[in-house]
Amino acid sequence: MLHEQIRRLRTARGITQVELAHRLGVSKQSVSNWESNNIQSSIELLEKIADLFGVTTDHLLGREPLQMLDVSGLTAQQIVHLQMLIEDLRQGKRES
Structure with a gap:
């Protein structure tokens, strides 16, 4: 699910919710709400999140497996x- 992917990618890179919010130009509360599955990000932000983490939007949405090292x-x-x-x-x- 999207909220799990965002949290996993963020924590794997050692980025706090505050840092991710700053990089995306949103509030920390937005990031917290995404990760708690309270709200969904916009399509534009979904693309920004994918670009930031170097993954596809399909991966974020659970439609494409991630290869791990x-x-x-x-x-x-x-x-x-x-x-x-x-x-x-x-x-x-x-x-x-």
């Missing part, structure tokens, strides 16, 4: 480097 045993610095590499690869894919 096991980073257990890696240092925090190594994980950050992997995240940067993945973002660079995604940017290259979007530009082609």
Whole structure:
């Protein structure tokens, strides 16, 4: 479900509700309401959320499985480097 996906993606990246709200230009209460499944985001915000986390809207809506990498045993610095590499690869894919 959408609310679970948003919470999972946010926490996996170590982003607080306040930080996510700031990045999306919404209130912390909006993020809290999405994650509590009290309200749904607009289509425009759904697209922004997908772009921010580097996933598709289909993934957010539970229509596309997410592939996961096991980073257990890696240092925090190594994980950050992997995240940067993945973002660079995604940017290259979007530009082609």
